[in-house]
Amino acid sequence: MARVPIEPVYGNLQGIKSSQLKQLQRLYQQRLPGDCFTTPEFAQRIAAISTDLGQPVCVYINRRGQVIRVGVGTLRQTRIPPLELPRYGAERLSGIRCISTQLKLEPPSESTLTMMAIQRLDALVVLTLTGGGFERRGGGATGYIKETYLAHLVPHPETNWTVSPPLSLDVLTGQDFSSLVEGLEEEFRREFVGQAVDQQGDRVLLVGLQTDGITAQRFQDGLEEVTRLVETAGGEVLQILKQRRSHPHPQTVVGEGKVEEIARAVQTIGANLIVFDRDLSPAQVRNLETQIGVRVVDRTELILDIFAQRAQSGAGKLQVELAQLEYRLPRLTGRGQAMSRLGGGIGTRGPGETKLETERRAIQRRISRLQQEVDQLQAHRARLRQQRQHREVPSVAVVGYTNAGKSTLLNVMTNAEVYTADQLFATLDPTTRRLVVPNPLNQEPLQILLTDTVGFIHELPPSLMDAFRATLEEVTEANALLHVVDLSHPAWQSHIRSVMSILSEMPIAPGPALLVFNKIDQVDGDTLALAQEEHPQAVFISASERLGLETLRQRLGQLVHYAVSC
Structure with a gap:
């Protein structure tokens, strides 16, 4: 004869007798009608067990009326882990209701209702038990249920749930569970569809x-x-x-x-x-x-x-x-x-x-191969830089906080076609273009190479610093830097400090830098005056409106001449 598997009991089992544990395990054999929250007999049976234990008891039931989890303790102690719940999403309930006992004559606490919300329970039935109001009949404990509460979620941002006033057990067991759940599911679905309109991303x-x-x-x-x-x-x-x-x-x-x-x-x-x-x-x-x-x-x-x-x-x-x-x-x-x-x-x-769920050893091999390819890329870019230096063409790297307008500046000054957008990290791959700037010695104009680099950000992740070292070396190998700052950003001073901090961590000290404040057409006079006072040697421009570009070209010529002379 096949042995019946013993169902587990969850929660706080310390001090529970074997006979009490068997009573809890027998609850798994119960089956409730699909249209009611509970039956009077089942509720009284849970109350009796809870009274005998002197602890709350929670019983979780699916919509087919099957008991799927029994626990000793509060909803927090006995809850179903989120990963074990059906993954329906915000438009659906979990398909599980809970009947719990409570030794205090009061409505369910906010902590209990929070656990109901986290599990997205269909409903929560709380049976409050009278202290000492139990009789011994035929050697067994019969729990007396003083009053009950019915709670469930509601699809409204202002309030997460609703709790009924105290109900008698007869009133509770007479309510239609299936109609309530069907109505709630429809409300959640409508609310979810309304939120999801025109919402394609996460x-x-x-x-x-x-x-x-x-x-x-x-x-x-x-x-x-x-x-x-x-x-x-x-x-x-x-x-x-x-x-x-x-x-x-x-x-x-x-x-x-x-x-x-x-x-x-x-x-x-x-x-x-x-x-x-x-x-x-x-x-x-x-x-x-x-x-x-x-x-x-x-x-x-x-x-x-x-x-x-x-x-x-x-x-x-x-x-x-x-x-x-x-x-x-x-x-x-x-x-x-x-x-x-x-x-x-x-x-x-x-x-x-596609590599993330493979074996760790295979990922490590892949990392080793990628590291070798990055090293080769680094060597290749080093050869290209040597060729440029051999031709004696000075280079200027455009650096700055992400979305400061570096790519826009490169486009307007060199007629490049680098992608620009009002987004962080709109461009990632470096782009180099030739630019002619005035010679400060009034001789033949200077030809320079202007390179747009990846934008910096506060506390740039070390993994990116390491992986993009081949790209960032465009900064360390340049003759000079053009540090672009978005003056219209409220945290422009913090952005300057972040960029300078990252530059200071470069393995090779970069060349001299020219500070350029961009987007001056979007700032008020006070901000402009403050920046001019703090950085009197800086250049103030608007790349999108082509303001101050001629002054920038002249200052670039002076910067390159100084960098090459040194």
Whole structure:
């Protein structure tokens, strides 16, 4: 005779007797009608077990009336992990309801309702039990249910759920469960369709953490920058959640309560991606994804995704793939099919995406081959630079914060056709063009090479610095630098410091630099006066409006003459 498998009981099992455990396991054999929340007999049976244990009990039931999970403790202690729930998305409920007991005569707490929202339960039935109001009949405990509460989600941003007033058990068991669920599903579907109109990319919840040492202004500037990064990557930030802590939580970055708030917000707004404004460890990403059930992307992975979209040349794609694989290699642990990165969207694009779920050893071999190719690329570019130097053509590298207008400036000065857009990292591959500038000695005009380089960003990820060293060496090998600054950006001073910090970390000190403030047509007089006071030697232009370009050409001639003379 085949043995009946013993179903597991979850939650807090410490101190439970074997006879009590068997009572809990027998609940799996029960089957409820599909049109009711529960039956009086089943509710009283759960109440009796809970009374005997002196602890809450939670029973999870699917729409076919089958008990699929039994646990001892609160909803938090017994909840179904997000990865084990049906992955319907924001337009659907999970198809599971929970009947729980509560030893206090009060409505379900916000923590309990949050757990209901995270699991997207069809409904939550709370049976409140009277303290000491139990009788012993025939040697067994019969629980007396004082009153019940019925809670369920609602598809409205203002409120996540609704809770009924206290109900008698007879009133609760007489309500039509299937009609309620069908109505809710239809409401969620309509709400989801309304949100999804004209929304092709990822729906993002942005999370920002302000720690000690970060000023409020810098924190806000960082959030705005990450928002721009999300938009550049093709996503839309639906909501921003913030938290202030002295230091990041080692397991989940933010605190436990904030993790619950994030999970609740994800369900409310229908987000399919969470982006953090900082870099996360592999363990932090895994912990967050396990608790919330939605993909989590940090700042570096977001930038890598943009680079994957922007890389056009073979060299650029090569460097992006190398950076992606080196970044993702330690993050492969725990990535099963349930959280596969091969589904598309932010953080999944790029030449190396099909390698992410292969064996670690194969990825390491691929990284070694890519590293060799990058080294060859570096040597090839070094030979090209030597040829240019042999021809005695001075070179000027255009550097600056991303979206400062470097490519636009190159286009208007050299009639180049470099792609430009009001986006971060609009161009990735370097472009070099010839330019004739006045000779400060009133002799024959000078010919120079003007090279547009990849834009910098605050705390440029080390993986990108390493992978793009062949590109960034265009900066170190140039005779001089043209440092372009977007004066219309509120954080232009911080951008200057970020670029200077990155340049100071170059293995070879770059040549002399000329500071150029761009987009002066978009700033007020006070900002312009402040920049002129702080940087009296700078040049002020508007590349798009062709303002100040002749002055820039003259200053370029002086810069190149000085750099070559030195």
